[in-house]
Amino acid sequence: MHARIRRKFLGLLAAILMVPSWGWAQEGNDVLKMSTTTSTENSGLLAYLLPQFESETGIKVQVIAVGTGKALELAKNGDVDVTLVHARESEDKFVQEGYGVNRRDVMYNDFILVGPKGDPAGVRKAGKDVLKGLQRIVETKSKFISRGDNSGTDLMEQGYWKQLGAKPSGSAYVSAGLGMGEVLNMAAQMQAYTLTDRATYLAYRAKTGLAIVLEGDPKMFNPYGIIAVNPAKHKHAKYRAAMRLIDWMTSPAGQQKIKSFTIDGQQVFYPNAEPGK
The missing domain is CATH 3.40.190.10 (Periplasmic binding protein-like II)
Structure with a gap:
């Protein structure tokens, strides 16, 4: 009888001790x-x-x-x-x-436009105006790599094209459906332009060799x-x-x-x- 009571007591004690342990795990x-x-x-x-x-x-x-x-x-x-x-x-x-x-x-942070160091589209001539910079990419039929993944960067980019009323067409526009790092690598391989956040660009700059061709537009606040x-x-x-x-x-x-x-x-x-x- 005493042994049975003792077992019940120990079982109850163990159950009680488990409660604060569980609660701590949830918080810690x-x-x-x-x-x-x-x-x-x-x-x-x-x-x-x-x-x-x-x-x-x-x-x-x-x-x-x-x-x-x-x-x-x-x-x-x-x-x-x-x-x-x-x-x-x-x-x-x-x-x-x-x-x-x-x-x-x-x-x-902020968005920037990056591309080949030689800037074949002459985006730098647009100063700090991102829409004018993108217009030069369209007019020169230069290649542009888009995230194409419904990311914040992609949404911002699509908003720019909508404001501009034009975007690159055909093979000049590549919708990658990839993350920012992968898109930067693609842009480097294809000598193309892309829109990126500054932080990821800096992390990949040495690997890609891409250059900043436009920055500083208030519309690129992120x-x-x-x-x-x-x-x-x-x-x-x-x-x-x-x-x-x-x-x-x-x-x-x-x-x-x-x-x-x-x-x-x-x-x-x-x-x-x-x-x-």
């Missing part, structure tokens, strides 16, 4: 899935940022780097817990439809936002862990870490989180 040694753009990974930014967050919180971040469209789709389907992207109109729609909550500004997947839509979403990442990336410490990331000594992402938001 957990895996948080984040969809993001290829630019944040190809540039090396996430490899620079995340180890510090993981060390401080015990939360491991699993990164899925795709175009912004695909990143938001993964979040919409509940396949990830948080998303870091750069297409404000799409981000706002994602939140308005109830798939994401607590969107916050994180940082910005802001990033981070959004938690709405747990009301997907009960399995790790909302608390997602918010810890969001809070960290927008905190003074996280913002300073973003600011200190450089490529060849050059700052490429500029923190712009608003305090208290």
Whole structure:
């Protein structure tokens, strides 16, 4: 009798001890899935940022780097817990439809036009006007490589062609359906032009030999936002862990870490989180 009571007591004690252990695992040694753009990974930014967050919180971040469209789709389907992207109109729609909550500004960089060093289309003659630069590419029938993957970069590029009212045709326009790093490699191989974020370009510059032919147009500003997947839509979403990442990336410490990331000594992402938001 006493042995049976003792066994029940030990079983109950073990069950009680498991509760705080489970809760700690959810808050600490957990895996948080984040969809993001290829630019944040190809540039090396996430490899620079995340180890510090993981060390401080015990939360491991699993990164899925795709175009912004695909990143938001993964979040919409509940396949990830948080998303870091750069297409404000799409981000706002994602939140308005109830798939994401607590969107916050994180940082910005800029887009640039790059191409062969000799600049056969004479894009540099357009100064800082991206539409005039693209017009020269169209008029000279120069080859242009497009992401073609519904990424933030692709959406920006398509917006430029729409504003211009023209785009390269036939074999002069290649829709690659690839990430930014791969498109830069293609542009180098084909001696073509492409639109890229500055960070990825700098990370691949030595490998591709491509040159910046146009930069500085305000229309090429490129802001990033981070959004938690709405747990009301997907009960399995790790909302608390997602918010810890969001809070960290927008905190003074996280913002300073973003600011200190450089490529060849050059700052490429500029923190712009608003305090208290």
